[in-house]
Amino acid sequence: MTTFPLRSLRLRSGEEMRDTVQVALEPFVLGGQRYLPVPSSVDVDLVVQRATSGDVFRLAFATRLHGPCMRCLEDAVCDLSIDVREYHDADPEAGPDLRTEYVVDDLLDLSAWARDAIADALPEQVVCRPDCAxxxxxCGMDLNREPHTHSDEPVDSRWAALEELRDELAAGGPEA
Ligand SMILES: [Zn+2]
Ligand SMILES: [Zn+2]
Known part of the structure; x- marks a missing residue:
């Protein structure tokens, strides 16, 4: 877990701090499939802006998830560009809407924040290409490699009877 210590920040109101922090990223499970951030840790840009009422945190980074295409199960990648903000009121009595959940004991939990930000940014479907078939x-065959359709009409028993008759005729006719 990567955290950023806020207590050591010596910021006055109106000042800001910028830092680059390496954050480890966890794999995601999406629709029963595993998606792995590559590389597994990223350099995130963290900005802390201090106001009289509290702090504004900004987190920005880019990552790429590797995993199976949700349609054909071939390898797929998903590039994400994250840029999120959180506000944290200086007043401990302020409501939960004004105090970010990622600050605990003067530590900003960058791992949890980055994980949630990626989860929010994930598309509904990870696909190898937008038009993946x-x-x-x-039959389970890959339609990208072998485009085909199946007749979805059930085999009609009358056709089966005709086929039987045709086979009989081909064999020399029904036995008398
Ligand atoms: Zn695909
Ligand atoms: Zn098929």
Whole structure:
């Protein structure tokens, strides 16, 4: 877990601090599949702006998740660009809306914040390419490699009867 100590900051109202911090990122499970941030730790840009009423935190970084395409299960990547803010009121009595959950005991929990920010930024579907055709629902074959369709009409028993008759005719006709 990567945290940033806020107690040591000597900021006056109106001042700001910028720092680059290395944060370890955890894998994500999405739709039952595992998505791995590569590299597993990123340099995040952290800005702390002090106001009279409290602090504004800003976190910015870019990451790339690797995992299976949700349609065809081939390798897919998902590039994310994160830029989020949180406000933390200096007044401990201020409501939860004004006090970010990522500050605990004067430590800013960068790991938890980065994880939640990535989770919020994830697309609904991670795909290898926007027009991925996916797997065939009938036979499971990759439709990107072998585009095909199946006749979805159930085999008609009358056709089966005709086929039987045709086979008989081909074999020399029904036995008398
Ligand atoms: Zn795909
Ligand atoms: Zn098929």
């Amino acid at each position: 996916g797997l065939c629902a009938v």
